[in-house]
Amino acid sequence: MKSIEELCKELENIPYMRYRQAEIIKSIIVENNFRNAIEVGFYHGKSSILIASIFEEIGEGHLTTFDLEIAREKDPNIIQLLNSYNLSHRVTPVFCKRSYTWELAKIIKDTKEPVFDFCYLDGAHTWDNTGFGFFLIDLLLKPGGIIIFDDLNWTINKSPAYKKALSEGKDPYAQYSEDEKNTPAVRMVVEELVPMRNYECFEIKEVNWGISVKMKYDATRN
Numbered sequence: 001m002k003s004i005e006e007l008c009k010e011l012e013n014i015p016y017m018r019y020r021q022a023e024i025i026k027s028i029i030v031e032n033n034f035r036n037a038i039e040v041g042f043y044h045g046k047s048s049i050l051i052a053s054i055f056e057e058i059g060e061g062h063l064t065t066f067d068l069e070i071a072r073e074k075d076p077n078i079i080q081l082l083n084s085y086n087l088s089h090r091v092t093p094v095f096c097k098r099s100y101t102w103e104l105a106k107i108i109k110d111t112k113e114p115v116f117d118f119c120y121l122d123g124a125h126t127w128d129n130t131g132f133g134f135f136l137i138d139l140l141l142k143p144g145g146i147i148i149f150d151d152l153n154w155t156i157n158k159s160p161a162y163k164k165a166l167s168e169g170k171d172p173y174a175q176y177s178e179d180e181k182n183t184p185a186v187r188m189v190v191e192e193l194v195p196m197r198n199y200e201c202f203e204i205k206e207v208n209w210g211i212s213v214k215m216k217y218d219a220t221r222n
């Protein structure tokens, strides 16, 4: 079985997760005995492989991960990566027609109580997607669970993908105001919404992450 360091070296040409990020996730999973994780946004599946390999090393644990149907077209895609590293048994990839928020709705409907203890949220970074997604994930997250919000400082206007789209004459965010396009929406969710749901939040600047810990005692109710 390969270590996260070896995997990061072998997958260095595949975006996005970096070794330092995987190292932090490993210490969070190991220190908290987390065994049932959820991830939003797998892209090629690099972060999923790394999380799966942490569970493989522990000997138990599972990741349910979401992306859009277009992620099937990545080369390599998550299915190929999972097969080549013999990690398919550790991961359930869900390819969504429109958004992970609809897939989460189905899990919420079928689940009587919170089931996940860890979430890596690295999907669409807009206010609507991250804010609504957070409330859904919160319903599925056990007390003591942790959500990592990636790309705390992301804005539409600073996004390389958005700049590329504009240079090609397309504007996928045409309906957004300049105010919204210049606001780091993930940060706004972490600073304005998450603490209201009984989480303690802190930032890890070196990786541009917000870490939110769901308190076991609900201080928002009195």
Ligand SMILES: C[S@@+](CC[C@H](N)C(=O)[O-])C[C@H]1O[C@@H](n2cnc3c(N)ncnc32)[C@H](O)[C@@H]1O
Pocket (backbone or CB within 6 Å): 015, 016, 017, 040, 041, 042, 043, 044, 045, 046, 047, 048, 066, 067, 068, 071, 096, 098, 099, 100, 101, 122, 123, 124, 129
């Ligand atoms: C930055 S990439 C994820 C990278 C991956 N976590 C890693 O580190 O290797 C973000 C992904 O989120 C996906 N995404 C964006 N909006 C989404 C949505 N509403 N539902 C599901 N996936 C979404 C995109 O298709 C993209 O593949």
